[in-house]
Amino acid sequence: MYEQIRQRIEQSPVIGGDETGIKINSKKAWLFTFQTQELNFLTVSLSRGYEMINNLFKNGFPVSVYVTDCLPAQLKVHAKLHQICxxxxxxxxxxxxxxxxxxxxxxxxxxxxxxxxxxxxxxxxxxxxxxxxxxxxxxxxxxxxxxxxxxxxxxxxxxxxxxxxxxDAILTFLYYPKVPPDNNGSERAIRNAKVKMKVSNQFKTLVGANRFAVLRSVIDTTIKNSHINRK
Known part of the structure; x- marks a missing residue:
């Protein structure tokens, strides 16, 4: 299911992306999110650079508007259009x-x-x-x-x-109905990781961090879809 979430993200018309710093065995690492209204894909990386995103999404997001902050690695991602938060x-x-x-x-x-x-x-x-x-x-x-x-x-x-x-990425949201003006959805998508860092301070191993990313991706995606179905 984890890989299916990634593939569905890749084909979504609007995608939000963000990252937050985490610690793995006292060393700096990063937790990235790529999310939509229905999906949340989390992944752990030891680098904050563009290469990580490119390895994960080799074609970028050619059919998507990509909503992010101004991190150069995010703005470098190939996309149909960008929207800065x-x-x-x-x-x-x-x-x-x-x-x-x-x-x-x-x-x-x-x-x-x-x-x-x-x-x-x-x-x-x-x-x-x-x-x-x-x-x-x-x-x-x-x-x-x-x-x-x-x-x-x-x-x-x-x-x-x-x-x-x-x-070209400042006012994209005025031309597409489902593109938000901010990246708040992505910040919410990594909030659980920030809470975990406050409580436990770090992950002990990279394997443990990756397991957290997979589990939260599946759980968050399930929660998002249950909310949509209720509507």
């Missing part, structure tokens, strides 16, 4: 506003909030043809990303460079 972007922007009080940071924060609010208002039919409100937000983003911030703090310069590099 806007919750992560908003946290960074809030920090810039608190520390630097730049007007640009406030405008970008407002843009993302407006986009998320618009998402909540869109109906299925609104995705079938170009939407004027979506286009207005898209144009606002383009203008903000063209702003010259060379005189601002390096952290803000790095942030806008990252956004420009991944500009």
């Amino acid at each position: 806007t919750a992560h972007l908003l946290r960074e922007l809030n920090n810039f506003i608190d520390v630097f009080k730049y007007e640009w940071s406030m405008k970008m924060k407002q843009l993302l909030q407006d986009a998320i609010e618009l998402k909540s208002q869109l109906k299925p039919a609104d995705y079938l043809s170009p939407n004027e409100k979506v286009m207005l937000i898209q144009n606002r983003m383009v203008q903000l990303l063209q702003t010259n911030l060379s005189d601002k703090h390096k952290k803000v310069q790095t942030f806008i460079k990252r956004l420009n590099k991944n500009h």
Whole structure:
């Protein structure tokens, strides 16, 4: 069943991905999740790099929108489209506003909030043809990303460079009804591992960590489907 979950993930239209640090016999390792509304696939890796994801999904996700944070290894994955977690972007922007009080940071924060609010208002039919409100937000983003911030703090310069590099992955959620604006689903998918780390601090062996990943994948997938069936 574990392999079947992986294969079904690979063919899903929307996939969320995330990772969290774990310890195995006092050594650093990583627990990755690849999840959908119906599935959760967890896997353990000693590396946080792109190679692990590529070995697991050799063709990437050519039919999927892949929702992640800004980890370079995640953004490097071949996918139909990417969606960056806007919750992560908003946290960074809030920090810039608190520390630097730049007007640009406030405008970008407002843009993302407006986009998320618009998402909540869109109906299925609104995705079938170009939407004027979506286009207005898209144009606002383009203008903000063209702003010259060379005189601002390096952290803000790095942030806008990252956004420009991944500009096609910022507002994908406004064009696809089932694509969320954040990666909260993936963060929930690895929450059990975080709880286990707080309680037991580590896995004693790699075998034990892998067993945990397999069991939680099957259990979480079963739970997700039972909730869907109840609806």
